[in-house]
Amino acid sequence: MKRQLYTIAALVGLILGLIGASGSVSFAQQAGLPASPLVVPATQMPDGPGRSGGTLTIDDTDNPKTFNPITEQESSSSAVTSLLNAPLINTSGQGAVAQAFEVSADQRSVTLTLRKGIRFSDGTPVTAADVVFTLVNVVFNPSVNSDKAAWQVAGQFPKVAALDAQTIKITAPVAFSGLLSAIASTPVLPKHLLAAAVQAGAFNAAWGVDTDPTQIAGLGPFRLKSFTPGQQVILERNPFYWKVDENGTQLPYLNEIRMPIVSDDNVRLLRFSNGQTDIYPPRPEDIPVLRQQANQGVSVLVQQAGTVDLNVIAFNQDAADPDLRALFRDLRFRQAMAYAANRQGMISANLNGLGEARFGPGIASTFWIGDQAGFPSFSFNLQKAAALLDQIGLVPDKNGLRHFADGKPVEFTLLTVQGSTVLTNDAVLFSNDLAKIGVKADVRPLDLNAVIDQLIGSRPPQYQAARISLGGGDGDPNLLRSIYQSSGNLHFWKFSDGSGQEVPAWQKQVDQLLEQQAQTLDLATRADLLDQFQTIVAQNQPLIFLYNAQGLEAFRSDRVGNFTGTTGSATLLNPEILFRK
Amino acid sequence: MLGYILRRLLYIVPLLLLISVIAFLVVKIEPGNFCTPLRIQSQALYQRCVASTGMDRPLVVQYGKWLWGIVTQFNFGYSFQNQQPVLRQLFTAGSWQSGTPLFWTLVLSLGTMLLSWLLAVPLGIYAATHRGSWRDWGVNLFSYVGLSIPNFTLAIALLWLLVVVFQVGHNCWNSAQLGQTVCLGVSGLFDGDFVSAPWSLEKFLDLLWHLWPAVLVIGAANLATIVRYVRSEMLDVLGQPYIQTARAKGLGERLVTYKHAFKNALNPLISMLGYWLPAMFEGTLVAAMILQLPLVEKVYWTALRQGDQYVVMTGLLFFSAILIGGNLLSDLLLAWVNPKIRYQ
Numbered sequence: 058m059k060r061q062l063y064t065i066a067a068l069v070g071l072i073l074g075l076i077g078a079s080g081s082v083s084f085a086q087q088a089g090l091p092a093s094p095l096v097v098p099a100t101q102m103p104d105g106p107g108r109s110g111g112t113l114t115i116d117d118t119d120n121p122k123t124f125n126p127i128t129e130q131e132s133s134s135s136a137v138t139s140l141l142n143a144p145l146i147n148t149s150g151q152g153a154v155a156q157a158f159e160v161s162a163d164q165r166s167v168t169l170t171l172r173k174g175i176r177f178s179d180g181t182p183v184t185a186a187d188v189v190f191t192l193v194n195v196v197f198n199p200s201v202n203s204d205k206a207a208w209q210v211a212g213q214f215p216k217v218a219a220l221d222a223q224t225i226k227i228t229a230p231v232a233f234s235g236l237l238s239a240i241a242s243t244p245v246l247p248k249h250l251l252a253a254a255v256q257a258g259a260f261n262a263a264w265g266v267d268t269d270p271t272q273i274a275g276l277g278p279f280r281l282k283s284f285t286p287g288q289q290v291i292l293e294r295n296p297f298y299w300k301v302d303e304n305g306t307q308l309p310y311l312n313e314i315r316m317p318i319v320s321d322d323n324v325r326l327l328r329f330s331n332g333q334t335d336i337y338p339p340r341p342e343d344i345p346v347l348r349q350q351a352n353q354g355v356s357v358l359v360q361q362a363g364t365v366d367l368n369v370i371a372f373n374q375d376a377a378d379p380d381l382r383a384l385f386r387d388l389r390f391r392q393a394m395a396y397a398a399n400r401q402g403m404i405s406a407n408l409n410g411l412g413e414a415r416f417g418p419g420i421a422s423t424f425w426i427g428d429q430a431g432f433p434s435f436s437f438n439l440q441k442a443a444a445l446l447d448q449i450g451l452v453p454d455k456n457g458l459r460h461f462a463d464g465k466p467v468e469f470t471l472l473t474v475q476g477s478t479v480l481t482n483d484a485v486l487f488s489n490d491l492a493k494i495g496v497k498a499d500v501r502p503l504d505l506n507a508v509i510d511q512l513i514g515s516r517p518p519q520y521q522a523a524r525i526s527l528g529g530g531d532g533d534p535n536l537l538r539s540i541y542q543s544s545g546n547l548h549f550w551k552f553s554d555g556s557g558q559e560v561p562a563w564q565k566q567v568d569q570l571l572e573q574q575a576q577t578l579d580l581a582t583r584a585d586l587l588d589q590f591q592t593i594v595a596q597n598q599p600l601i602f603l604y605n606a607q608g609l610e611a612f613r614s615d616r617v618g619n620f621t622g623t624t625g626s627a628t629l630l631n632p633e634i635l636f637r638k
Numbered sequence: 639m640l641g642y643i644l645r646r647l648l649y650i651v652p653l654l655l656l657i658s659v660i661a662f663l664v665v666k667i668e669p670g671n672f673c674t675p676l677r678i679q680s681q682a683l684y685q686r687c688v689a690s691t692g693m694d695r696p697l698v699v700q701y702g703k704w705l706w707g708i709v710t711q712f713n714f715g716y717s718f719q720n721q722q723p724v725l726r727q728l729f730t731a732g733s734w735q736s737g738t739p740l741f742w743t744l745v746l747s748l749g750t751m752l753l754s755w756l757l758a759v760p761l762g763i764y765a766a767t768h769r770g771s772w773r774d775w776g777v778n779l780f781s782y783v784g785l786s787i788p789n790f791t792l793a794i795a796l797l798w799l800l801v802v803v804f805q806v807g808h809n810c811w812n813s814a815q816l817g818q819t820v821c822l823g824v825s826g827l828f829d830g831d832f833v834s835a836p837w838s839l840e841k842f843l844d845l846l847w848h849l850w851p852a853v854l855v856i857g858a859a860n861l862a863t864i865v866r867y868v869r870s871e872m873l874d875v876l877g878q879p880y881i882q883t884a885r886a887k888g889l890g891e892r893l894v895t896y897k898h899a900f901k902n903a904l905n906p907l908i909s910m911l912g913y914w915l916p917a918m919f920e921g922t923l924v925a926a927m928i929l930q931l932p933l934v935e936k937v938y939w940t941a942l943r944q945g946d947q948y949v950v951m952t953g954l955l956f957f958s959a960i961l962i963g964g965n966l967l968s969d970l971l972l973a974w975v976n977p978k979i980r981y982q
Contacts, residue, residue, distance in 0.1 A: 265721040324825050509675060510677075514674075
């Protein structure tokens with residue numbers, strides 16, 4: 058099995074127990090710059106060092122609902138909060154707010170040293186007390202709506218201690234491979250601005266959208282200048298930002314980022330075409346239109362398909378109907394369904410051909426990508442699907458419709474989300490193909506909340522089958538545990554596994570492998586464990602994996618330099634290096 | 639008359655109460671709730687959300703607390719999503735420079751209504767007095783087109799015309815007020831930094847540039863409807879014997895049309911004014927969605943999608959109050975213009 062292993066220098070450093078020091082050099086002290094800023098090498102800038110000044114405009118898809126980076130739950134808020142905040146280390150394992158970090162020999166604890174002289178965007182110095190406050194008083198606080206799962210291992214939170222004003226030690230109860238990811242996904246909050254809210258038990262409401270911008274501070278490249286509900290958000294450069302380019306120019310380059318609120322996809326496209334915005338993450342159907350605008354400075358980037366999101370068809374192996382329950386638990390049936398899924402047809406219909414078929418679970422490229430070479434490939438083949446159904450004993454009648462032994466027709470309801478053309482198109486295409494092999498799938502679009510309720514609102518769930526899409530978080534394989542481990546919150550295809558009823562051997566193996574990799578920091582060993590996990594899941598098809606979309610970006614290359622992409626509709630990647638040409 | 643008005647106002651109270659119950663039930667009947675999406679992350683997060691929003695309490699308690707807050711403190715609850723009072727989110731969020739949802743809703747609804755009537759009445763009279771001519775056919779054609787094009791199609795087509803055909807984005811000027819180059823944009827209310835800039839002639843002109851597509855979209859169907867009403871009423875009146883008598887007396891056509899015919903055709907039209915008020919508020923929703931206008935309707939629609947229950951309930955109450963108020967206004971206007979009508 059071929060796997061592209063994306064090693065990360067600092068993660069290797071982590072495993073070896075070395076100090077992961079970031080590249081920092083001394084610069085003549087500039088106002089607002091810490092004593093040891095992080096230098097962004099020109100090699101990490103597609104267009105090289107840029108020039109300071111100017112404004113960039115990108116539409117946000119909706120009003121931000123909060124400026125609180127811990128409690129925000131949706132992309133229109135995170136598009137803003139991601140520019141206002143920064144974590145101790147970044148997701149590629151380099152120091153960020155922390156200048157250096159060291160992993161203990163027993164691989165349970167990480168000691169982090171803050172960048173000297175670093176300050177929040179309101180000019181207040183950052184100390185270890187801010188980090189302890191962020192973790193202990195906010196993230197681990199039972200009354201705060203934070204992502205606690207990312208921090209828990211063996212049911213416990215790590216211990217956090219300030220060794221001195223600049224040094225913090227975080228100790229997990231056992232060796233925990235997700236510890237660095239958890240640190241990298243948690244922004245450092247200013248204790249001086251938020252302690253009162255925590256004390257009053259009002260943190261979840263803190264930094265709401267009507268907060269005075271001067272009362273919001275972070276460590277990101279920008280800070281909030283103004284928010285006009287329904288109209289726009291304006292961010293201005295953080296004068297205390299802690300990164301410089303090779304020439305010693307403090308980042309970010311841009312003076313302002315303007316984010317008008319535009320919730321309609323077609324209008325966002327028209328505004329981009331009209332030159333009102335500089336960046337637009339397009340839909341697949343927009344690409345031909347945008348390519349025609351190449352002579353007007355519009356560039357289109359088509360990136361490799363990510364592997365984090367899961368586009369799947371799920372069958373409820375705890376279905377109330379005994380015939381369907383037995384059928385969905387039969388591996389041959391699930392394999393037949395995998396063969397009956399016309400992935401290329403779905404990619405053509407929904408993604409304008411800009412997608413890649415998937416046959417197994419995907420893990421983010423930050424870690425490694427399964428290229429399916431070693432997976433069983435269930436390419437579209439209705440003959441093979443029909444043969445597998447024949448093997449099960451579901452023989453078609455003279456009308457071609459298959460029946461169970463008790464005479465009932467093989468028929469189930471396939472849920473999709475109302476309003477999602479992609480999901481409904483896929484479901485209809487799948488249903489049409491199933492009809493050709495004698496299986497009747499009734500497509501039923503429901504409101505998103507109703508679908509969620511049917512999937513995980515009760516145990517056992519009420520649904521029979523569903524075409525759904527799941528976001529994969531930031532791609533840390535540990536997050537897959539909630540889906541694939543039998544005790545996971547999203548193990549919605551067979552919750553009975555969690556209570557130990559008729560758990561198949563392969564599921565026990567998956568549980569074990571995911572647990573082992575969570576407690577293994579050796580990259581090679583972890584890769585091997587995850588490799589086994591992916592293969593087992595691909596063989597057993599608990600979910601019918603379909604495809605993933607390629608990342609699409611459109612930007613005005615005559616105006617914007619160092620553009621590297623977006624995530625979640627409007628969240629800019631590397632906003633600090635963007636510059637105005 | 640005063641007694642009648644007071645009685646009508648008193649009837650509104652139980653009516654709104656009933657509407658509030660229906661609004662609450664409508665929100666609760668929907669599958670799932672505001673917290674449901676959190677279930678994907680963790681059950682604990684979902685439970686915390688349900689507890690913190692009070693949605694774990696019995697329905698009677700939830701409704702009762704909300705109603706009690708309104709009656710005793712004029713507190714319509716708070717937005718789960720934005721963690722701010724409902725009245726602020728629906729009506730008053732924003733500033734003097736940028737305007738608030740209620741301000742823009744009133745400006746657009748009333749402004750469009752006024753413009754529609756100012757244009758429709760002369761057009762309707764013209765069509766009626768030129769019945770059967772090509773001009774009448776022209777007005778009729780315009781009316782049919784205006785009525786048959788859905789608002790959203792007109793809105794998106796208008797934006798497409800401005801951007802792709804007229805390429806308005808290429809028209810730029812150096813703004814003395816902002817100290818930067820500003821280019822003509824589409825959708826929203828302002829270009830660039832005019833959103834939060836102090837009011838000036840330049841900002842006002844920029845606003846007008848953004849408002850006219852909205853006025854056209856909201857007004858087109860209404861304008862066409864009013865034209866047809868005016869034309870039909872005028873034709874009816876122009877066929878009456880007293881008009882023929884007036885003409886036989888040798889009165890000028892202008893005098894006959896405006897003094898005798900139009901005055902009498904006006905009665906049913908004036909009563910329509912009141913009914914038009916709620917229709918205008920409803921009509922702005924589509925324009926707000928496509929043209930990205932920060933109106934009450936858009937805030938309401940977003941809350942509806944997210945199950946933000948108190949915002950939805952208050953929004954429903956608001957629109958119901960407009961409807962009831964519009965009906966009352968119609969009745970009063972009718973009595974005012976027609977002395978024969980007296981309410982007991």
